Structure formats: C-alpha cells, structure tokens
Amino acid sequence: MITVDMRDRKPIYEQLIDNIRTLAVGGHLSPDEHLPSVRQLAAELAINPNTIQKAYAELERQGVIYSLPGRGNFISPDIGAIAAAERRKQTELLRASMQAAKNGGVTEKDALTLLREIYGDE
Amino acid sequence: MITVDMRDRKPIYEQLIDNIRTLAVGGHLSPDEHLPSVRQLAAELAINPNTIQKAYAELERQGVIYSLPGRGNFISPDIGAIAAAERRKQTELLRASMQAAKNGGVTEKDALTLLREIYGDE
C-alpha cells in the first residue's frame, strides 16, 4: 500500500519515490503492473496531483516505472537491475550508519546483537 | 575541528549540533573546555553569528554544553550521561538502517561483512 506521512520531514514526493521503489523491489508490485493514475492517487492520499507527477517522473528517470501517455504508469519489466541498484544504495547507507554508530559509542557486540535481532536467528 | 559543509542538504546549525556533540562524546573536547565564542566561530566558518547562537542554544538544551553569560560556552562536565544518550540514539538509527537494508535486499552475510569491515577484524 502506498502511503505518506505528513509529519515526516522528508518531502512527500521523496516518500512516494522510496515507497514505490521499495514495493517494486520487494515484489509487492509486479512487472508491468498498472499504477494508480496521477489524479486518482492524489485524491486517495489527499495531496496535489503535481506532487504525484513529480514522484512518477523521477521513478521513470530511475527506470523503476515507465509511462504510456494516455494509458498510465507501469512497473518496469526488468526489476532485476533495479533491485541490484537498490541493494547497492542500501549497502552504502548501512555502511554510513554503522560508521556513525561506531563513532557514537555503539560496540561491535551490540551492533552484532542488533543485526541478529533484525534478521532473526533461525 | 568544527567544520561545515555548505553543499550538504542538512542545515548548518544542525551540522554544528551533531559535529560538536560527536566531538564532545568522542572525548575530543574535554569537560569544561571553552568553546569558540559565537562571533569568533562565525567569523572562522564565514557564517552568520545567529546560526552559531542557534546551535549553541540547542546544545545547551540538550545538556551537551553550558553557557555563562559574558564568559562563554563550555562543554558540560558530565559527559557520561550525554554519551549514553548518544549511544541510544545511534543504536536506534542503526536499527532502522539495518531494517531498511534488509528490506532492500542486503543479505545478513553482506551486512556482517560490512560490520567486520567497519570495526576492523583484529
């Protein structure tokens, strides 16, 4: 489900970009799946159509979706490359976060415990 | 050294807050150490004194520094509690980052490798 949080400091259009890309990479949105129209999604989320348009345009630039004028916006058929890019991006963010945590006094042991907690220990 | 990156999306006063708190918690600034005056630091970094003042005010609110009107701003003598708070904060940020990484397709194995890389394997 596509959602936005008005209280979040992150701009709405960026939330939409990350949200949809995460859904696409996670398989919750299938290749060639028809996304809500600009006006429909704007109505559902009670935000301006221009904001949706801005997010869709950036997602197309990133190759996550493609648009057929007059028809709509669709999830890109080749999710593989997108998933790889997402993985690289998240890896770099994680690296930065780990470095900050280390500088902030978080021990390797605690970080390891956290990692096990997130990934489960089955 | 206190620095500022004008190209960063993060506001200058927030950079200063994080920067100084990191230096304090990391022991690079000693308890009761005299910080640069508002006007002096503003001149050094070529930014407005009001921006420094805003950062100092927030740091005092957080208990990282204390101010003596007419004398200056000083690092708080009890860094212990501040370090603990910093550790908690960084732990939560790391947790969120790990969760995002997992959702983004980063494997536990890769995350573990990254962790070892950051903390060193001696």
Added chain:
DNA sequence: TAACTGTACTGTTCGTTATAGTACGGTTAT
C-alpha cells in the same frame, strides 16, 4: 463523443534556513 490518461505550463502560498543589523547587560583585563 465522453471520460479517462500523462504531461506541461504559470503563478502562488508557506515554512525553514540563513542573513543583516541593532541593542543590552555581564565579564574581564588594562
């Protein structure tokens, strides 16, 4: 043809950040 769709504009509002300038009282060394 009517009702959708994406797209492209212009213009406006709003909040945050940062700046500029001024002012006042406390501290310190000369």
Added chain:
DNA sequence: ATAACCGTACTATAACGAACAGTACAGTTA
C-alpha cells in the same frame, strides 16, 4: 572606569524548496 570582549534577544529581510491551485493540450479507450 573604560574598552573589549562575551552571551542573548530582538526585528526584518532574502532565498529557497515544497506543495498547492488552476489551466491547457494531446493520447487512449469504452
């Protein structure tokens, strides 16, 4: 005491990005 610092508190303004409002036009489809 007086000058030169210091923190602090204002007001006003400029700049920027985000979001909104409104309009318009061309492609698609039932």
